[in-house]
Amino acid sequence: METLALVKPTPKELLLNKIEGMQKNNLTAVQKEKLAYLKSEIVQGFKTLTGRYFGLNAKQILELPDKEIEALFLLVRKRARKTSFYLIMLGLSIPIFGWAVLAVSVAADDSVAITFTRSLRKFKKMLGHEFNPIEVK
Secondary structure, eight states, X not given: OOOOSSXXXXXXXXXHHHHHHXXXXXXXXXXXXXXXXXXXXXXXXXXXXXXXXXXXXXXXXXXXXXXXXXXXXXXXXXHHHHHHHHHHHHHHHSHHHHHHHHHHHHHTTTHHHHXXXXXXXXXXXXXXXXXXXXXHO
């Protein structure tokens, strides 16, 4: 967190830091289990979508430096978000045709993008604004 004071943090910043620490340290066992599950879905979705979008396998991803993995994660997230948005809107807006297309896309394994974006959104919501894709790997 950025500090506005020159020498020491302001009382507001100290309180916010303390609250963030309490939230992270006071996760229940159920929340930790859910975070682990979401993390595994995010990792699996990232590997699958990276392979689909860029033709990279898990071994090639691990060879990349952290900065490049972070950039790759942002690219995959952007494409997956767009794909899941279009699939969901198509399924909701056009009743019968959209449902058929959604069913075919799920059968064709396009639902990975929806699962990836949904898990990522839940993961960020549970952890707060501090999300680092490198820690997830």
